[in-house]
Amino acid sequence: MRAVRVPVPDTAGAEGDGVRALDVLTAVATRTRAALGECGAATVVTVGGDCGVEVEPVSAALARHGDGLVVVWFDAHGDLNTPGSSPSHAFHGMVLRTLLGDGHRDLVPPRALRPGQVILAGVRALDPAELAYATDAGLAWHTVPELTADPGVLVPAVAAAGGTAVYIHIDLDVLDPEEFGSLSYPEAGGLSVGALRDAVRALTARFPLAGLGITEYAPRREEDQAVLASLVPALLADIATG
Template identity: 35%
Template sequence: MSVTAPGWYLVGAPWDCSALGRGERLAPAALRAAGLSELVPDDAGDVPVVIDDARRDEATGVLALRQTARAARVLADGLDDAAGRRPGRRPLVVGGDCSLLLGVLPWLRRSRDRVGLWFVDGHPDFLDGAASPTGETADMDLALLTGSGPEQLTAPAGVSAPLVAPGDVVLVGHRTRDLDPEAAAEVARVPDTVRRIDAPAVLDAPRACGERAAALLAGVDGGVWLHVDCDVLDPAAMPAVTYPEPGGPGLGQLGDLLAPLLASPRLLGLSIADFRPDLDPDGVHAAALVALLRRLL
């Protein structure tokens, strides 16, 4: 007998901020084929986001700035349409890379004055256009969401900045040990008001860390979005990502971490990002991700 996740619907966001046609854009189709369509049969399809301009904005250093702002509006509108036909259900948004949140958070803020964010990632994603070697918004999405960066992305039309207040963010799973100077400088850029639960803490007590993250945002009345970048996992468990980072949890530990967040009454929805099917030719890691979601949803 097949097992389904009641109360959830699926939205694909094949978002590739690199403008290179990189493998993240293939993840929605690959995860569906690996069993996600059976787990979440209510499928709203893929939102047609397109980023293919590989030029950096001269003023800000951000890659494909105008196209990214347009893609964010397209994704927000697509999520609005899907949600309007599914009242009372939660979206599972499958990317694409982490900067798909530039569409998710504006959509949430259209109907809410305040939202929170559990940001589960191996990196803090807190560079800017000048500091990023590529200009990719996946290097800076948390900075943009919390109000640091060009106005086209920090304050989309009709939504005030920041999209999420720094104090309403819990950064979970980022690496803090044995960092090179550039990575250490990025961690240092994160505002003190952002709550943090680093990878060593997660490795030591994953479920307790999940419970702590849930408690930290229990007072956010508008609800909280859960975002998971697959590179939070140790490369031994998940090598099929763009920027693997050692020192992370395994799949079982990640499941223990996420369980209290998915059980939270504040949960608005879930996004999964940065899975690279092109680096998973046998489909082993796609199947592992779907098995994790089957356990959790």
């Protein structure tokens, strides 16, 4: 297993074709591809940065595992906008849609995920265009109450999708801000740290881990540092890599 630490992009720059700071994003993608090339076939843990850092690691996992890859997207937000639908034009709200093949030409990967390869987990704040897309595309979606009641519910969902390996994306705003407050875009009603840990460990006990991304940490409270320091080793304990 190898870890890739990706610099936080400065996304305050000029907008390019509906995507803010496009030049920075393409530069980060280039550096990330280079780092992934050095890792070879290792299972990679990517620490962002915002969710935009996930395009290249997920693409690399898809190239390795093909149709057997399932991406579980732990996030309060869907990240399903396009440059045309995004209210903010911030790429971190377009990442998953880009991985699904709809996005800026300079950022869409050569091979796109199929909707059947994606499972939304803990998503609870979608723009109208995102909700319409998720519904029309038939994306699988498990809510916070479902995950809280049964953290193992994602295991049969991945199996039903034909998954032989799982990529786990964690935007930390999937957590409840009452329990973990170091977030740029908190949304009430999130997962507990324990429920997230148990859901991830249920997945990694059953499926090889194709990659793990942990994103959107915005240090605000000292106590959250301790939470994160204990959470990450717990997520990676006793995993099967692939």
